[in-house]
Amino acid sequence: MSDDAELRRLRWRCRRGMRELDQLMLRYLDGRWPAADDAERGVFLRLLDTEDDKLWRWFMGRETPQEADLDALVHRILDLPH
Template identity: 40%
Template sequence: MSDDTTSAEIERKRLYWHSRRGMWELDLLLIPFLEQRYDHLSAEEQLAYRQLIDEEDQDLFTWLMRREWPGEPSLRHIVQMIVAHAENTDNAIYRTL
């Protein structure tokens, strides 16, 4: 790692690797959202995303497949944003799930 690597770049790489879950369905939802929307989120929404990716895969799957919503309002909001992003993307990934 070079000395010119900023803390923001390090954090972004960490988020990317933590967003890769090894479950195809989750990867197809989390990675595009991170790449396309994360930088435009408010500080509170970014915090919610960071909290979300610390959750268990089974919970993420249940929430992102809209079977249930998280009880925590900030997590519910970010999950709904991810779902809406997936539904509105040109490649319509969400329709294949």
């Protein structure tokens, strides 16, 4: 799959139906994905597979992911410039 096609597919997957989550996911995709290594990209793909209500609780700090790599990525996304 070409890089452009992959980015379009990922951009579509970042659309969560909740504007705040959309913005967070797209902020990562636009700001961090190009420089991320394969391991970090894999964690982001796992994050995209997570249910929206769980993502919302993680990003609002109401819960913490059990997996350390997911928790680190949630914090990395929250720390990205707006």
